[in-house]
Amino acid sequence: MFGKFLKELWHYIDVTICNIKMALMMIIEYPANLAGWMISNPIQFILGFATIKFVVEQFGEINGWNYGQLAFLYGLSVISHALSMIFFVQGWFMGWFVIEGDFDRYLTRPLGVMYQFFFTNINIFGITDLIPGICVFIYGCVKSGFEWSILKAIAIIVMLIGATLIRGGIYIMLGTTSFFTKSPMDFGQYTQEIVDKTTMYPISMYPESMQFVLTYLIPIGWVSFYPVSGLLGIGDSSYFGTSAAFMTLLVGLIVMLVAGAFFRLGLKGYESAGN
Amino acid sequence: MNKKMIEVKNLCKDYHIVKKEEGLKGAVKGLFKSEKKTIEAVRHLDFTVDKGEIVGFIGPNGAGKSTTIKMMSGILTPSSGEILINGVDITKHRKEVVQNIGVVFGQRTQLNWDLRLGESFELLRHIYQIDRNEYEETLDVMDEILDIRKIIDKPVRQMSLGQRVKGDLVAAMLHSPDVLFLDEPTIGLDVSSKYALRKFIKEINKVKQTTVILTTHDLGDIEELCERLIIINHGKMMEDGNLVDIVDRIAPYKTLVVQYYDHENIPVHHSCEMIKTEGNMAWYRFMKADITAAALISELSEKKKILDVSIEEAGIDDIIRIAYGQ
Numbered sequence: 001m002f003g004k005f006l007k008e009l010w011h012y013i014d015v016t017i018c019n020i021k022m023a024l025m026m027i028i029e030y031p032a033n034l035a036g037w038m039i040s041n042p043i044q045f046i047l048g049f050a051t052i053k054f055v056v057e058q059f060g061e062i063n064g065w066n067y068g069q070l071a072f073l074y075g076l077s078v079i080s081h082a083l084s085m086i087f088f089v090q091g092w093f094m095g096w097f098v099i100e101g102d103f104d105r106y107l108t109r110p111l112g113v114m115y116q117f118f119f120t121n122i123n124i125f126g127i128t129d130l131i132p133g134i135c136v137f138i139y140g141c142v143k144s145g146f147e148w149s150i151l152k153a154i155a156i157i158v159m160l161i162g163a164t165l166i167r168g169g170i171y172i173m174l175g176t177t178s179f180f181t182k183s184p185m186d187f188g189q190y191t192q193e194i195v196d197k198t199t200m201y202p203i204s205m206y207p208e209s210m211q212f213v214l215t216y217l218i219p220i221g222w223v224s225f226y227p228v229s230g231l232l233g234i235g236d237s238s239y240f241g242t243s244a245a246f247m248t249l250l251v252g253l254i255v256m257l258v259a260g261a262f263f264r265l266g267l268k269g270y271e272s273a274g275n
Numbered sequence: 276m277n278k279k280m281i282e283v284k285n286l287c288k289d290y291h292i293v294k295k296e297e298g299l300k301g302a303v304k305g306l307f308k309s310e311k312k313t314i315e316a317v318r319h320l321d322f323t324v325d326k327g328e329i330v331g332f333i334g335p336n337g338a339g340k341s342t343t344i345k346m347m348s349g350i351l352t353p354s355s356g357e358i359l360i361n362g363v364d365i366t367k368h369r370k371e372v373v374q375n376i377g378v379v380f381g382q383r384t385q386l387n388w389d390l391r392l393g394e395s396f397e398l399l400r401h402i403y404q405i406d407r408n409e410y411e412e413t414l415d416v417m418d419e420i421l422d423i424r425k426i427i428d429k430p431v432r433q434m435s436l437g438q439r440v441k442g443d444l445v446a447a448m449l450h451s452p453d454v455l456f457l458d459e460p461t462i463g464l465d466v467s468s469k470y471a472l473r474k475f476i477k478e479i480n481k482v483k484q485t486t487v488i489l490t491t492h493d494l495g496d497i498e499e500l501c502e503r504l505i506i507i508n509h510g511k512m513m514e515d516g517n518l519v520d521i522v523d524r525i526a527p528y529k530t531l532v533v534q535y536y537d538h539e540n541i542p543v544h545h546s547c548e549m550i551k552t553e554g555n556m557a558w559y560r561f562m563k564a565d566i567t568a569a570a571l572i573s574e575l576s577e578k579k580k581i582l583d584v585s586i587e588e589a590g591i592d593d594i595i596r597i598a599y600g601q
Contacts, residue, residue: 107348111402
């Protein structure tokens, strides 16, 4: 039983390596694309960060968060955004795959459909978001005087995995609605607006009802706000301390499980497309 | 010993569509009150295909051929009924069953558009867990029939349609599946590509005993490939049987074309029907049971001097037209 599981796991890893190789080959095939993203994506986030700097300079701090801490939060948020762009951005375009019958091919291959949907189309260009994220994060570490320890490093990695899963799960759930509506909705703009606006700044600055929604219903608060509050010990939300990062992972796994179940339900109603 | 490869039992597929009304008014109305309509795309299909058979699925556009093939290859979930491939239910054990089938849609490709053909093969080699030696052996076989190694380094986007379809066929056969589903594989191909493709299908059927199910509108495909035909229309089975038997039953006649020396007093014959004349040519349709061609020719030649004769079998196009018309 366990041997069979390992064999299957290796099968998926093997195919993933092959997919990544192909994605890299595509970049080499079209280098101008990478150059374009390399310029436009970092500018977007550096400008976003410059806005925060301006606001903080005007008001001193936002809800008890000083400039360095905000940079720390913003940086981690952009990193998990970038990771979700690399692995899950396809979710934004799921509607087109549904309408055009592009799931046909995945269904005729001996691998999970959701796995193939995301990993046949790994978006290496997402790396161009990682760079500004890492820069701002390092800047935030220095500015906020963050003290590193092995536990904290592990917590940050765990939190990033959890945050990526939460984001991915949300993309999957939104995309899956296309199976029912049979219309190609492009959720990219909405998700980027909503998720990014609520993860790059502390959600404690929003009204309480909003915070409730972002904590329990659409758990975006766990992407960055709660775990970073815990790590830096800011305000009431730092109650869980470093372990909030592990809560993020748990929330991420739950969101993914729900998204997966929803996706399977949608796929059952998949109607392909006429020739 | 005939081994059952595909068993289809009481297969049905319904689609639910929302009826759209005309114009803006209708569209707004549809927002509040929508009328749902059920379309029965496939109705109670039952058939069995043995190992090594080549079966042609034919029927007019929208008859339910593609829907049936998509259900048999795991893409669509049947509304009711059962499909067993090699004894295993594909609806319940998709991943296990698809390891054993190959699928080619003539109008789409599973190849990576931007990279050389070989990279798409390499990915499939990993997906189907084919070891390198076996892969090279299969490729050798494919190379003999289709010259695939000549185009293996070419990016797919630069290929002609014929080359791309060849690539897709090989891609579908890399893991040596027992069953190959082909949905309109020859659509849009030129004569020589069609020839190569048919040769390929015949070869793999002979060498690897691959069971082939294909849909096509091309009479040449049917004539050259299919011993057995399944004709469906409006989602229902119209005919299922040996090509020759179906021809004999639906169109049990031949047509004798006679060219006389001149166009005056072209004779008729009591045991056949003269369907048309044109100058000094006459077309006689006769039942195989009523009279032999030899007898007909000799009796006609007694009445008038014959320059030349030819015999036309009832074409498959006739069969299809008659079957569709039912």
